[in-house]
Amino acid sequence: MAQKDYYEILGVKRDASEREIKQAYRRLARKHHPDVNPGDKSAEARFKQINEAYEVLSDKEKRQKYDRFGDQWQYADQFTQRGYQQAPFGDFSQGGATNFRFEGGDLGSLFEELFGSSRSRSSRRPQSRRGQDIEYPVSVTLEEAYHGTNRILSLEVGEPCSSCRGTGRIQNVPCSVCRGSGVVSRVRRLEVKIPPGVKDGSRVRVAGKGGQGYGGAASGDLYLVVSVKPHPLFQRKGDDLYVEVGIPLTVAVLGGEIQLPTLKGKLALKVPPETQNGRTFRLTGQGMPHLGNRSYGDLLAKVNVIVPTKLSGKEKELFKQLSQLRPN
Numbered sequence: 001m002a003q004k005d006y007y008e009i010l011g012v013k014r015d016a017s018e019r020e021i022k023q024a025y026r027r028l029a030r031k032h033h034p035d036v037n038p039g040d041k042s043a044e045a046r047f048k049q050i051n052e053a054y055e056v057l058s059d060k061e062k063r064q065k066y067d068r069f070g071d072q073w074q075y076a077d078q079f080t081q082r083g084y085q086q087a088p089f090g091d092f093s094q095g096g097a098t099n100f101r102f103e104g105g106d107l108g109s110l111f112e113e114l115f116g117s118s119r120s121r122s123s124r125r126p127q128s129r130r131g132q133d134i135e136y137p138v139s140v141t142l143e144e145a146y147h148g149t150n151r152i153l154s155l156e157v158g159e160p161c162s163s164c165r166g167t168g169r170i171q172n173v174p175c176s177v178c179r180g181s182g183v184v185s186r187v188r189r190l191e192v193k194i195p196p197g198v199k200d201g202s203r204v205r206v207a208g209k210g211g212q213g214y215g216g217a218a219s220g221d222l223y224l225v226v227s228v229k230p231h232p233l234f235q236r237k238g239d240d241l242y243v244e245v246g247i248p249l250t251v252a253v254l255g256g257e258i259q260l261p262t263l264k265g266k267l268a269l270k271v272p273p274e275t276q277n278g279r280t281f282r283l284t285g286q287g288m289p290h291l292g293n294r295s296y297g298d299l300l301a302k303v304n305v306i307v308p309t310k311l312s313g314k315e316k317e318l319f320k321q322l323s324q325l326r327p328n
Contacts, residue, residue: 254273
């Protein structure tokens with residue numbers, strides 16, 4: 001049986017933290033995703049391995065079983081009940097077979113319990129197990145985060161193998177279709193909705209759209225991990241938006257009205273007389289929507305007074321008169 005070193009697949013050490021494992025998964029998933037590498041079968045196979053490794057190492061209980069029993073972690077409960085301290089078929093997580101300790105039972109009965117007899121194996125029902133949760137990175141613009149948007153995803157999911165009914169073996173022989181894993185993958189196209197108000201790091205749950213369950217169990221969930229692209233005009237802090245806008249010197253001195261950009265379009269802003277350079281105006285409810293409800297953050301507009309250039313002779317004379325009226 002070929003060794004599957006999930007730590008090596010993700011490129012992390014065996015004592016890696018949950019955060020390091022998640023970061024490694026996200027980096028590799030983006031790099032090898034089928035959408036990024038259309039038609040590249042090697043990238044597709046690599047993406048499948050990355051998902052398989054992350055499914056195990058991201059789950060604390062599964063990871064503990066994998067660290068102890070290697071490729072045979074799925075049978076950890078049966079091994080423990082029968083007194084095994086390591087997988088009786090070799091510690092594949094370390095590479096190569098090793099000695100093992102056994103405190104009761106025999107290998108023959110264990111094989112029959114795990115894989116069934118040759119007469120009953122093909123009809124054995126797989127153990128009921130909920131489908132795996134899946135993370136999928138999604139990038140949106142600030143406008144899409146404001147209004148909400150839809151995405152059509154090409155999602156690779158694992159399903160119980162129909163040839164062996166998810167058991168991984170047929171008449172005590174590893175299934176050739178799923179290579180003994182009990183799982184086959186397929187690409188599923190899915191349209192998902194990204195709600196208004198998402199921000200960097202938001203996790204949008206799409207219930208029941210993850211991996212398919214086993215033995216009649218429920219499917220897992222799909223989690224969209226959102227990243228919001230930087231905007232050339234607006235800066236976001238929480239659900240408030242910040243923008244800088246230039247105003248003519250005459251408007252700053254005498255007052256007037258300017259057009260202020262928002263994510264909904266232009267908005268008229270009344271500038272009072274004698275407005276100082278750098279003053280910030282708060283426009284309530286003109287920021288980002290709060291995720292999950294109908295309220296909004298604020299828009300904070302900082303005004304920068306524009307000093308006129310290329311003055312005419314008359315304009316220069318007027319400024320001289322002004323300087324004489326206000327010598328200080």
